[in-house]
Amino acid sequence: MHKTLQHIRVLLGAQGHFWTQARAAVLTVLTTHPRPLRAEEIHRALQNRHINLSSVYRALRLFETLNIVRRVTLGKGAPRYELADGYRDHHHHLVCDTCGRIEDVTTCPVEAGRLPQQIQRRTGFAVRSHVLDLFGLCRSCRRRGVSTTESG
Amino acid sequence: MHKTLQHIRVLLGAQGHFWTQARAAVLTVLTTHPRPLRAEEIHRALQNRHINLSSVYRALRLFETLNIVRRVTLGKGAPRYELADGYRDHHHHLVCDTCGRIEDVTTCPVEAGRLPQQIQRRTGFAVRSHVLDLFGLCRSCRRRGVSTTESG
DNA sequence: TGGCAAATTGCAAATAATTTGCAAATCTAT
DNA sequence: ATAGATTTGCAAATTATTTGCAATTTGCCA
Numbered sequence: 001m002h003k004t005l006q007h008i009r010v011l012l013g014a015q016g017h018f019w020t021q022a023r024a025a026v027l028t029v030l031t032t033h034p035r036p037l038r039a040e041e042i043h044r045a046l047q048n049r050h051i052n053l054s055s056v057y058r059a060l061r062l063f064e065t066l067n068i069v070r071r072v073t074l075g076k077g078a079p080r081y082e083l084a085d086g087y088r089d090h091h092h093h094l095v096c097d098t099c100g101r102i103e104d105v106t107t108c109p110v111e112a113g114r115l116p117q118q119i120q121r122r123t124g125f126a127v128r129s130h131v132l133d134l135f136g137l138c139r140s141c142r143r144r145g146v147s148t149t150e151s152g
Numbered sequence: 153m154h155k156t157l158q159h160i161r162v163l164l165g166a167q168g169h170f171w172t173q174a175r176a177a178v179l180t181v182l183t184t185h186p187r188p189l190r191a192e193e194i195h196r197a198l199q200n201r202h203i204n205l206s207s208v209y210r211a212l213r214l215f216e217t218l219n220i221v222r223r224v225t226l227g228k229g230a231p232r233y234e235l236a237d238g239y240r241d242h243h244h245h246l247v248c249d250t251c252g253r254i255e256d257v258t259t260c261p262v263e264a265g266r267l268p269q270q271i272q273r274r275t276g277f278a279v280r281s282h283v284l285d286l287f288g289l290c291r292s293c294r295r296r297g298v299s300t301t302e303s304g
Numbered sequence: 305t306g307g308c309a310a311a312t313t314g315c316a317a318a319t320a321a322t323t324t325g326c327a328a329a330t331c332t333a334t
Numbered sequence: 335a336t337a338g339a340t341t342t343g344c345a346a347a348t349t350a351t352t353t354g355c356a357a358t359t360t361g362c363c364a
Contacts, residue, residue: 018311018360039351052314057351073225078350094277103277109265110284119257124291125246132262132284139276170331170340191322204343209322230321 003087005031008068017062022055027063034088035102036072036080074133075100085129092131096138105134155239157183160220169214174207179215186240187254188224188232226285227252237281244283248290257286 005027009019029045030037037045043056060081063069070084074095082088090111094103109132110116116127155163157179161171169175181197182189189197195208212233215221222236226247234240242263246255261284262268268279 013361016311020312020360022313050314054315054352055313058312061352073231079225094271094275094279096277097280103275105271107267107270109261109267110286113261113265115259115261116286116288118259119246119286123246123255124294125248125255125286126289126294127246127286128249128288130284130286132282134262134268134271134277134279134282136268136280137278142276142278165332168340172330172341174342202343206323206344207342210341213323 008087011066011068015066021049022051023059023062025049025051026056026059027068030069030081030083034082035104036074036082036093038078038080040078042081070129070131072131072133074102075135093133094138095133095135096141097135098137098141101138103138108132160239163218163220167218173201174203175211175214177201177203178208178211179220182221182233182235186234187256188226188234188245190230190232192230194233222281222283224283224285226254227287245285246290247285247287248293249287250289250293253290255290260284 005024008027009024012019012023025046026042029042033045039053039056039060042060043051043053046056060069060071064071064081067084068087069081071079071081072093073079074093075097089106090108091104091106092108094105095101110130116130119125119127157176160179161176164171164175177198178194181194185197191205191208191212194212195203195205198208212221212223216223216233219236220239221233223231223233224245225231226245227249241258242260243256243258244260246257247253262282268282271277271279
């Protein structure tokens with residue numbers, strides 16, 4: 001189980017931040033659509049709610065500094081946002097270079113290989129988090145024989 | 153051994169692209185400064201060369217589609233560019249959340265753990281490349297007792 | 305519950321980062 | 335050297351995100 005909206009609400013309060021309609025709405029969208037969303041997409045999912053795009057950006061920025069949300073840049077276009085570790089399962093991404101499709105992978109070679117500990121021991125750098133994304137061809141694009149290296 | 157500028161020149165020619173001053177200059181900067189650079193920084197390093205920022209962007213875009221350069225987004229600010237795998241050693245980044253310092257790590261848990269093969273076998277997704285960045289506190293920031301979770 | 309102070313929002317304007325149109329300049333292959 | 339295709343410079347256009355400020359919302363407490 002992960003921390004719920006209720007937990008986040010308390011967390012915000014404890015730090016002097018208000019629990020507002022905009023913030024609750026943004027978090028709800030992120031919880032409801034478990035995949036990296038662009039600010040624009042989140043805003044669109046809120047069209048009925050009367051919430052300004054600026055507020056979406058402001059909410060995302062706040063959540064990011066509080067480590068509730070993390071920003072990921074996958075392939076082309078604007079960055080995307082998703083709930084951070086602790087608010088959903090630790091995972092990585094599989095991004096298809098051809099169709100842009102994004103899938104999650106929960107296997108984590110970083111933890112499995114104890115890389116953080118190894119790095120800390122060898123360099124003194126204290127690893128707190130990591131981002132791992134894998135690019136390539138998804139099954140259907142591969143079957144379709146699509147090539148990524150468009151060059152002619 | 154890695155592919156040299158000469159190789160790249162031939163590669164471009166083979167695809168109908170010209171070997172121009174701007175392109176050569178951008179590649180030289182990337183080769184000379186082996187760390188992720190912003191478009192702006194590359195341009196600045198070329199100030200004497202009379203090369204327009206637009207051309208830097210155009211060169212980077214071309215190199216990116218040809219997999220000669222890869223774009224990485226580390227922490228805040230504009231994305232950075234560095235030579236891609238095949239043109240320099242495969243590596244990952246250690247990014248200090250406090251001072252922004254970037255170091256390289258050549259240990260790769262993804263290859264070591266044979267994650268690509270595992271994924272391909274299990275999901276049919278053919279992994280071609282990956283990006284792994286680790287965030288935390290570098291040795292000096294840690295000694296200085298700096299905290300990252302700035303919250304009030 | 306009402307009221308106040310502090311925090312947040314909406315909106316429009318400001319920035320920042322990157323892209324594009326097009327004529328002039330450069331490059332490759334004769 | 336020359337022709338023809340590609341690229342560059344420059345300025346203007348886009349795209350993504352941030353900001354100022356008055357109006358509104360929220361948290362807290364009598």
